[in-house]
Amino acid sequence: MAPEPLTGEEVLQINYTWGLKKGGGGGENDSDKVCWKKKSKFFDLEYCKYLPVKHALDxxxxxxxxxxxxxxxxxxxxxxxxxxxxxxxxxxxxxxxxxxxxxxxxxxxxxxxxxxxxxxxxxxxxxxxx
Structure with a gap:
């Protein structure tokens, strides 16, 4: 079953460490981390907060x-x-x-x-x- 999409407020609170990971292979908790590096400019559009699916193409x-x-x-x-x-x-x-x-x-x-x-x-x- 697919995970629920993030809301606009949840996207704004994404905390991600930029750049390459330091150190060796992945740890046990790596699956909980966000897998992207940038927030799309589409999230800045005025009507984005009303969209039911935030990650869909405009x-x-x-x-x-x-x-x-x-x-x-x-x-x-x-x-x-x-x-x-x-x-x-x-x-x-x-x-x-x-x-x-x-x-x-x-x-x-x-x-x-x-x-x-x-x-x-x-x-x-x-x-x-x-």
Whole structure:
């Protein structure tokens, strides 16, 4: 049977010795010690005290980040686009998609369009859908 999850107040009272354990192997009482080193930032969220399961992933924030990445890549939003020179060079190093490698010129480096790039009309259709 699984142990009961900790409440928010119990998490705040966790006392843990940071760093590596000094000395030899484990003692008899090691099973009572906490097995993690950090308290998640999610425990600092305002609504965390109302969550029935404190250690569950915050699905709302995960969905937002995934959506931001996908929309940023499709619409080529500066700062949100995840497909830059580093990603293209990684593809080249892995031996795939050699047609997408950066093209170096005298003044600037050009990234060829990938299959995920949308035309202006296609971007309008996506934006109108939302």
């Amino acid at each position: 699905v709302m924030h995960i969905e937002k980040n995934v959506c931001d990445s996908i929309i940023g890549t499709l619409l080529e939003i500066p700062g949100k686009n995840k497909v830059g020179i580093a990603a293209r060079l990684d593809l080249l190093n892995m031996g795939g998609k050699t047609d997408l490698q950066p093209e170096y010129g005298r003044r600037r480096t050009r990234l060829p369009l990938g299959p995920w790039n949308l035309s202006r009309a296609e971007k309008r259709v996506v934006c109108n859908y939302f």
